[in-house]
Amino acid sequence: MTLKEFLLKHRPTVLFIVFSILNIIFLTSGLTSYLRTVRSFFIYFFSFGYIPANKVVNYPVEVYNRFLKLIYITEENRKLLQQVKKLLLYKLKYEQLYQTYSRLMEITNVKNILPEFSLIDCKILVREYFHWYNYLVILGGKQDGIEEDLPVVVVANKKLFLIGRIWTVSEKTSKVLLITDPLSGIPVKVKDKPIQGIVLGEATPYLVMEYILPEDDIKIGDVIVTSGLINNIPENIEIGTVTNITASSTTGFKKAIVKLNYNINNLDYVSVLKKYNQR
């Protein structure tokens, strides 16, 4: 057997011996301290592998961190929602207060128009769907000094608009007969003109002014105000504007359709007019 044949036959053992010798040299020569450079080279060589490896390793950690963040965000969101709800309530309260303030300011301003009258501010309590243009109930009654037949007005744009009269009064509430109710009849006149008549309700946002004499010069666009001929209702409280005029073929009397100058559908608060000396 030649050396070559022996080496080929016992290749693993030969390699084992060679490697063992190499290893003994490695272990006895203390090569470790010199290997830092080789290691750096290896790490540099495999650095592109570190990036995906790190990504693979860090991904579950990231997911976990995101999950934790999600919990935190959910909690934060819950708190913020509570705060938003509170703020919305505050906003509503603020708006309500601002509205009240504005209304009171309006009332203060119009007091100069009717110095002998006091205004009793009342919130609308009930307005029924089936009697929308007939009546409404206000939060204010005998204990607030409200009496029957007192005029009910709305204050807007430094003006008073008549919307009805007190119909019945209880201790704490009152029923207001709206001027749009067919039972309502208010003596009125055309502003700045010597034309008088009566407005009647028709259960619509429009009123009818009757008993206008044929020779009266009433025109579309004329403003209708109270004439003061009825007890308790002062003069010159605005009601509406003439939108159409017709004449009766038999009697000759004119009839005017009056559109209310204040949107009666949008009532929130009303004021009851009462003379200071009235008991």
Next chain:
Amino acid sequence: MKKFLAIITTLFLLILTDIILSKYFGFLKIKPNIWLIHIVYLALFVGHTESTVVGFLSGMIIDILHLTIFGLNTFALMCLGYFCGWVYKRVDESLFKVKIIFLFLSSILFLLLQIIISKIFSIPHSVPLGILLTPFVDTIIGYFFIIFFIWYYRNWKII
């Protein structure tokens, strides 16, 4: 040549896997020794010479990458490759129990070799208690790695 390329690419993949496993198992101090698993696979399926040479190379890579005492792992893995290589074609490597028993015994042998070598060459080598669990981890995880290696080398048409 095909065998050489297959082994080189496997070593390359093992380096990347080792990095990942070091990150995952680093805090536990119980890490499956994929190099050992690879050598066991080579000893069972590829050949005696291959397991010895790859054992030597793998040990060098570990010593360089992990900056342990240079030669310790090289010697231990090379010995392991050589000793395990003796069973090549002497056992039925396709059997499940053969793989499992071989993995377990190899892992123990590797630990013993490390201790013996460190004693002979007076190398400070600590043996934490957790390391005793390594043979079990190596056996369980190693089995799946061996299945992967079989698939991988079969694709290279080596086995």
